[in-house]
Amino acid sequence: MSRSKNDVLQGTLTLLILQALSRGALHGYGITLFVERASGDVLRVEEGSLYPALHRMEEDGLVKAEWGMTEFNRRARFYSITAAGSQRLADELESWKRLTSGVGKVIRFA
Amino acid sequence: MIRRLLETLFPRRDNAAIDDELEFHIAMRAREFESGGLTPAEAQREARKKFGGQSTLREQTREAHVYRTVETLLREARYSFRALAKRPALWVAGTLTLALGIGANLAIFAIVDALLLRPLPIPEPDRFFVIAERRNGAHTGGNVPRMRAYAQADSLESIGGFFSERVAVIAGDGSRGLKTLRTSGDVLSAFGYKLAAGRNFTEAERNGDGNAVLLGHFYWQREFAAATDVIGKTLQTQNGALQIVGILPPEASLIEDHDIWLPSLASVQNGPATAGYLQVITRLKPGINPARANAQLGAAAGQFPEIAARLTPLNDVVASEAQTPLLLLVSVVVTLLLVACANLAGLLIARNSERARELSIRLSIGAGRWDLLRLLFMEALWIAAVGGGLGVLAGKWVLDVILAYRPADLLLASTIQLDWRAFIVAFLLTCFSALFAGLLPAWQAARSRQRTGRLRNTLVAGQIAVSMILVSTAILLVNTLLTARQRPFGFVRDHVVAIEFDMPWSTDGDKVKRFYDSVEAAARELPGVRAAGIVDRLPLQGGAQGYTYTRIRGVTLDDAIARRVVGLRAISNGYFSTLRIPLLRGRLAEPPHREIVINETFAKRYFGAADPIGASISFSRPTAEPKWYVVVGVVGDVARSAMDPAFPAETFVHHSLTYWPQGTLVIHGEGDPETLLRAALARVYQVDPYVLTKFSGTLDAKLESSWSEPNLLTSLVAATALLAMLLVSLGVYGVAASAVRSRTREFGVRAALGATPRMLASLSLSQGLRLATIGGVIGLAGAFAVPPLISAIIPGRSSFQAAELASSIAAMIALALLASIGPARRAARVDPAITLRHD
Structure with missing residues (x-):
C-alpha cells in the first residue's frame, strides 16, 4: 500500500472518533472506514493507536461500548458516544475551529 | 450496577475480550483486501501485518485501562484522604464508631470460634469423643x-x-x-x-x-x-x-x-x-x-x-452450655455493628450534602456519575480501613475484659484468642461496613443529591428500631437479675462465714466424719458464735446429690412422681440454725438413727395435706430392697440456683449417713466476719494442718459467684445497649442539626410571620420525636423475637413485661428529644433579619 494517505494528527484522533460516533454506534473497523471515506481517503486511522484511544475514552466516560452483531452476523464491540462525549465533542470542535481559523489567518497573512 | 462498580474498582479486562475485538477488525480488513484481489491467505497475512504485533497492541489497549484505573484510584485515594484530614470530627466519630462495632464483634467471634467452630486442640479431633451417659x-x-x-x-x-x-x-x-x-x-x-x-x-x-x-x-x-x-x-x-x-x-x-x-x-x-x-x-x-x-x-x-451411652463431640458438650448465651451475644454485637454502620452512613450523607456544590461543579465539568461514586466511596473506605484497624485493638481489649470475668469452669478458655481467623473476620467486617456505610450515601449523592433528608431519616429510624431491641433486651435482663436477687431464697446470709473443704475423694469416710465433727465443735467454741454447721453444698450453688426413685412405705406412688428428681443434702443439724432455715414441723434428726428431714416442697409433693412426720421413705433403686428413713421434721424451702425461681424438693440427712468429702463449714457469729473467719481458719488448721480449702470468706462473697454468669451476660448486653444509645443520640443529633441548618430560611420566614421561639423549637423537636416513635414501634415488633432466646438462658422468663417495653420506648423517645434539644435551641434563636441575608 502507498504511504500517500496522511496518518491522523496526534490529538485530533479523539475529535475524529467522537465525530464518527456522533452519527451512531460503530465498531472500531467502522470508525476507520468512516474516517477514510468521509475525508475522501485523505486521512487514515492507524489501528495501533485506534484501540488504545477507544479504551482510554471508554475509561474517561466519553464513549461506552457494547458487544453486538454486525450486518455480516459477526460479534463486534460497538462504541457509542455518551453525554460527556457529546460535551467533549462540542468543546473539541470549538477549539478546532479556533485553531484552523488561527492557522488560516496566519497563512493568508503570509 | 454492582458488576459495573466492581469492574470500575477492580479492573479485570481479560485479554480474550480485547483479542476478540482486534480479531474482528483483522477479519474485516482481510475481507477488504480479498475484494481487492488478494487470496484469502495473503489477505489474512496483510491484515495482520498492518496491525503490527498483535500482543503489543493488546498490551497497549489493556494498559489504557489498568494504568488509568490505578493512577486514578491512587489519585482519588490521596485526594479523599486529604479531604478527610480537614474534617477531624468526621474522622474521629466515624473511625471510633466503627472500631467499637468491629471490636465487639471480633471479641465475640474469638469466643464463638474457640468454643464452637474451631477444631479441638487435640490430634485428629474427628476420632475423639466424649461418652455422654444418661440415666433414665x-x-x-x-x-x-x-x-x-x-x-x-x-x-x-x-x-x-x-x-x-x-x-x-x-x-x-x-x-x-x-x-x-x-x-x-x-x-x-x-x-x-x-x-x-x-x-x-x-x-x-x-x-x-x-x-x-x-x-x-x-x-x-x-x-x-x-x-x-x-x-x-x-x-x-x-x-x-x-x-x-x-x-x-x-x-x-x-x-x-x-x-x-x-x-x-x-x-x-x-x-x-x-x-x-x-x-x-x-x-x-x-x-x-x-x-x-x-x-x-x-x-x-x-x-x-436405666443407662444409655452415646458418643458426643466435645464441641457439642461445650455448645450445650455456651450456645444460647453466645447466640444472644452474637445477635447483640451484630446489632451494634449495624447501628454503627448506619451512624457512619448518616455522617457521610451529611458530609456529602455539604459538598453538594463541589459535586455539582465536578459533574458539570465532565465527571461521570461513576467517578463521583468512586470518589465518595473512597472516603468511606478510608474510614472503614482505619476503623477496622482500631477495631482489632478494641477487640483485643474487649476480649481481655470478658475473659477476666469469664465463668471459672469455662472449657477451652485458654484457646480463646484473636488469631488469623479473627483477622480475616475483621477484614470482612471492614469490607461490609465500608459497603454498607459508604455505598448508600455515595450512590445517593452521585445520583441525585436530592432527598438526602429522607434517606438519613430512614437510617436514623432504623437505628432507633434496632437499638430499641437492644435496650429492651438489656432492661429485661437487668430487671430479671434484680428480681432474681430480691426474691426470697429461704435463708438468711448476713454475718455468716463459710469455709469450703477440698478433701480428696479417696479420703476415708470415718476420717471425713471425724473432721467435720471436730471443726464444727471447734467453731462453736469461738467467741460470739451463735451457730455452726456442715453442709455438702451451699444454697444457690446448683444441685447437690440427688435421688431418682422415691418410695413411701405403705403408699403406692404414681411412677412418674416416684421418678421425679429429689435433692439430697448431707448436713449437720447446726446448718439450719446457721442459715436460719425455719423448722416448720417435728424435730431435727438424731444422727445414729436413720432419720430424715424433708422440705416443704417435698412434703407437698409426696404427702399433700397428710402429716409426713413418722412416715418411712426410701430412695433405694426399684430393683433393690428398700432401706427406710423415718421422716422426723419439715423445714422451709431454700432456692437451689441463683436464677431459677422454683424451689426443688429436698431431703436432709446427717453427713455421717452419707459420704461427701468436699463439704462446707458455715458459722453464724456476731461482730466482724473477717475476724471470725481468721479465728475459724486457725481452729480448722489445728484440726488438720494439711486440709485444703476451695473457698473461705463470707457467705455473701461465696454466693456472689452464683451470679457471675448472668452478671457477665447482663453487663455485656447492657454495655452494648448503652453504646447503641450513644450512637443513636449522635445520629438523631446529626439529623436534627442539619435539618435546622437547611430550614433556617423557612424558620426565619416563620419567625418574621410571628412564630414564637417556642413554636420554632417544637417544630424541630417534633422531627426527632417522630423518628423515635416510628423507630420505637418497629423496634417493638422486633423485640418479640427476643424472649425465646432469653428463656433458654433464664428459666421462667418467656415474655416481656409491659413496663419493660414501655420504659424502652420511653428511653428512646427521651433520648431523641435530648439529642434534638441543641438544634431546637438554635432553631428558636433564628433571627428573621439574618435569615433574609442567608445564602
Whole structure:
C-alpha cells in the first residue's frame, strides 16, 4: 500500500472518533472506514493507536461500548458516544475551529 | 450496577475480550483486501501485518485501562484522604464508631470460634469423643466398671475417664493444693497427646497401683523451671511420695489446665457401677464410623439398668452450655455493628450534602456519575480501613475484659484468642461496613443529591428500631437479675462465714466424719458464735446429690412422681440454725438413727395435706430392697440456683449417713466476719494442718459467684445497649442539626410571620420525636423475637413485661428529644433579619 494517505494528527484522533460516533454506534473497523471515506481517503486511522484511544475514552466516560452483531452476523464491540462525549465533542470542535481559523489567518497573512 | 462498580474498582479486562475485538477488525480488513484481489491467505497475512504485533497492541489497549484505573484510584485515594484530614470530627466519630462495632464483634467471634467452630486442640479431633451417659434420660457421670464395659467395643482404640480434684503437696512449712486430673484407663491415648518427655502410666498404674505422676506443662515450667532432669524425682503429697514419670505437652493444658495427672486410687476405681463421677472419653480406631461405635456402646450400656451411652463431640458438650448465651451475644454485637454502620452512613450523607456544590461543579465539568461514586466511596473506605484497624485493638481489649470475668469452669478458655481467623473476620467486617456505610450515601449523592433528608431519616429510624431491641433486651435482663436477687431464697446470709473443704475423694469416710465433727465443735467454741454447721453444698450453688426413685412405705406412688428428681443434702443439724432455715414441723434428726428431714416442697409433693412426720421413705433403686428413713421434721424451702425461681424438693440427712468429702463449714457469729473467719481458719488448721480449702470468706462473697454468669451476660448486653444509645443520640443529633441548618430560611420566614421561639423549637423537636416513635414501634415488633432466646438462658422468663417495653420506648423517645434539644435551641434563636441575608 502507498504511504500517500496522511496518518491522523496526534490529538485530533479523539475529535475524529467522537465525530464518527456522533452519527451512531460503530465498531472500531467502522470508525476507520468512516474516517477514510468521509475525508475522501485523505486521512487514515492507524489501528495501533485506534484501540488504545477507544479504551482510554471508554475509561474517561466519553464513549461506552457494547458487544453486538454486525450486518455480516459477526460479534463486534460497538462504541457509542455518551453525554460527556457529546460535551467533549462540542468543546473539541470549538477549539478546532479556533485553531484552523488561527492557522488560516496566519497563512493568508503570509 | 454492582458488576459495573466492581469492574470500575477492580479492573479485570481479560485479554480474550480485547483479542476478540482486534480479531474482528483483522477479519474485516482481510475481507477488504480479498475484494481487492488478494487470496484469502495473503489477505489474512496483510491484515495482520498492518496491525503490527498483535500482543503489543493488546498490551497497549489493556494498559489504557489498568494504568488509568490505578493512577486514578491512587489519585482519588490521596485526594479523599486529604479531604478527610480537614474534617477531624468526621474522622474521629466515624473511625471510633466503627472500631467499637468491629471490636465487639471480633471479641465475640474469638469466643464463638474457640468454643464452637474451631477444631479441638487435640490430634485428629474427628476420632475423639466424649461418652455422654444418661440415666433414665437425665445426664449422669460415668464410673470405672461401666467404662471397662465400654472398652470391650472393638471400634474404640482407647478409652479413659477422669475427674478433677486437688491434691495437697507438702512444701516447706505448709501444703498447697495442686489441680489434679484423676485418671482411669488410658486418658493420654484417648486424647491422643504425645508426652514431651518420659512415659505414660503402665497398665498396673492406670488401675491405681504404684505412685506414678505426670506433670502438666505449665506446672513443670513454673515449679521446676522446665528442667529436663525432673523425671524420676519425687513429689511429697499428703498421701505420700509420688514419682514423676513423664511431662505432658503444652496442648494437654489447652482444654483445661491441670498441674498433675494422677491415676485414681484402686479403691475409687472399684466403686459401685451406679456411681456417676467420671467423665469418660474415647478415641475411635481410624476409619471407624461413629454410628457403628455408637451401636456397640449402646449394647454395652444395655447391661446396666436405666443407662444409655452415646458418643458426643466435645464441641457439642461445650455448645450445650455456651450456645444460647453466645447466640444472644452474637445477635447483640451484630446489632451494634449495624447501628454503627448506619451512624457512619448518616455522617457521610451529611458530609456529602455539604459538598453538594463541589459535586455539582465536578459533574458539570465532565465527571461521570461513576467517578463521583468512586470518589465518595473512597472516603468511606478510608474510614472503614482505619476503623477496622482500631477495631482489632478494641477487640483485643474487649476480649481481655470478658475473659477476666469469664465463668471459672469455662472449657477451652485458654484457646480463646484473636488469631488469623479473627483477622480475616475483621477484614470482612471492614469490607461490609465500608459497603454498607459508604455505598448508600455515595450512590445517593452521585445520583441525585436530592432527598438526602429522607434517606438519613430512614437510617436514623432504623437505628432507633434496632437499638430499641437492644435496650429492651438489656432492661429485661437487668430487671430479671434484680428480681432474681430480691426474691426470697429461704435463708438468711448476713454475718455468716463459710469455709469450703477440698478433701480428696479417696479420703476415708470415718476420717471425713471425724473432721467435720471436730471443726464444727471447734467453731462453736469461738467467741460470739451463735451457730455452726456442715453442709455438702451451699444454697444457690446448683444441685447437690440427688435421688431418682422415691418410695413411701405403705403408699403406692404414681411412677412418674416416684421418678421425679429429689435433692439430697448431707448436713449437720447446726446448718439450719446457721442459715436460719425455719423448722416448720417435728424435730431435727438424731444422727445414729436413720432419720430424715424433708422440705416443704417435698412434703407437698409426696404427702399433700397428710402429716409426713413418722412416715418411712426410701430412695433405694426399684430393683433393690428398700432401706427406710423415718421422716422426723419439715423445714422451709431454700432456692437451689441463683436464677431459677422454683424451689426443688429436698431431703436432709446427717453427713455421717452419707459420704461427701468436699463439704462446707458455715458459722453464724456476731461482730466482724473477717475476724471470725481468721479465728475459724486457725481452729480448722489445728484440726488438720494439711486440709485444703476451695473457698473461705463470707457467705455473701461465696454466693456472689452464683451470679457471675448472668452478671457477665447482663453487663455485656447492657454495655452494648448503652453504646447503641450513644450512637443513636449522635445520629438523631446529626439529623436534627442539619435539618435546622437547611430550614433556617423557612424558620426565619416563620419567625418574621410571628412564630414564637417556642413554636420554632417544637417544630424541630417534633422531627426527632417522630423518628423515635416510628423507630420505637418497629423496634417493638422486633423485640418479640427476643424472649425465646432469653428463656433458654433464664428459666421462667418467656415474655416481656409491659413496663419493660414501655420504659424502652420511653428511653428512646427521651433520648431523641435530648439529642434534638441543641438544634431546637438554635432553631428558636433564628433571627428573621439574618435569615433574609442567608445564602
